[in-house]
Amino acid sequence: MLPEQFLNRMKNLLGEEYADFLASYDRPNFQSLRVNLLKGGEEDLTKKVNFLKDKVPWAEGGYYYGNEARPGRHPFHEAGVYYIQEASAMAPAAFLAPRPGERVLDLCAAPGGKSTQLAGAMRGKGLLVCNEIHPQRAKILSGNIERMGIGNALVINHEPAYLAKRFPAYFDKILVDAPCSGEGMFRKSQEAIAEWSPENIEMCAQRQRDILESAAVMLRAGGRLVYSTCTFAPEEDEGTISSFLKKHPEFYLEEVEKYPGMTGGMSSVQETDREGMDKTVRLWPYKLKGEGHFVACLKKEDEAKDGALELGIEEKGISLKECKEWEVFQDQYLKVPLSGFYIKFGEQLYLLPEKMPLLAGLKVLRPGLHLGAFKKNRFEPAHGLALFLKPKEVKNTLDLSLQEASSYLSGQTLLKEGEKGWYLISVEGYSLGWGKLSGGVMKNHYPKGLRLCL
């Protein structure tokens, strides 16, 4: 049951369109996913599965799929070939449009839908910082970064205000996908309905203003900041943006392409200071194939007072020579060596992304690409490395059918004759994990915590 106060607010907001809005609660949900551009891409996947239907017009790699399909229970999901993501939720990262080589921050990132989309657009180049304030959610975020084979992400767990002190004028692009009252998700989430109240809207609006203050500090002059919510509440959408712009004359709203079904923000509601809000974007469930969303693209002027990009000190890491066992593993198993600097966290080894900032004082869950662990006189490759690598980059590989992949994912050993050692296991050409062959038996190294029966 939708809260009566919510319905009254929507009636006031929408006027004669209210009936269409209300009718949208009776239509079925649209199911969508986004193809991982780091793994083979759309063309490859469309040849291998038959459940992809129309494209999501505003997002590269975005597709609707049939209601009968279960892509979340397909081995390709575990291989990170796609991310199941609501179509409207693909708009903010598409509007941020990061480019390879940039420094990008996703400030409110868990569970990682938009982070993984940003990573795809960056094509593995540059630095993607994914932050999540809640420790448990940050772990889920880190797992999704791993599943999608992203090597250039730093996953951290901080309050935005702390990061603002660490990273003044540091990022080229920032996404603030703010915690909100979630009205746009009422069609899908009973929990969002149960938590709704006018007081919560006020609380969310205040929190959004605080988060944006921190984001503003971290953006370089000339950089782009995208703010998004999944709520209809004007206080959290145009209201948050207009109060931000009043405080920050160095920011202005950027015009973006509005796809059919997207409208400008509600410049007419309440106070006159919401003028100009037609440059923001509202996505309505009764006008397009997606849920309710709000997006604002803000640009910081080139001549902003805080001046040039604050580069800070970069993490130096250690060289290949200082990681002997990894060097041996790499020579033995990889066709193309992974170059760069490394960092050790206890026995764990990571390859640093380019432009990695100094990590001291940060709560880090993932400092780049997880390569593996130093065990007694040997190196054990990480699951993250398997998902990052493509079969053509590894000397020993074993490609499985969908059925074989299901038993691999459930932890079964496989039988195979061949040279002893590590094998990259893949399913129809997509990397899935590691196996270690000895005496005709491939020991299963798919992580125990991820094993599942499909």
Ligand SMILES: C[S@@+](CC[C@H](N)C(=O)[O-])C[C@H]1O[C@@H](n2cnc3c(N)ncnc32)[C@H](O)[C@@H]1O
């Ligand atoms: C809308 S969700 C983000 C969804 C994510 N961007 C995605 O696409 O998967 C908002 C996130 O903000 C986090 N959050 C809550 N309070 C916060 C705060 N005060 N500062 C920063 N983030 C906060 C929540 O834990 C939540 O993960």
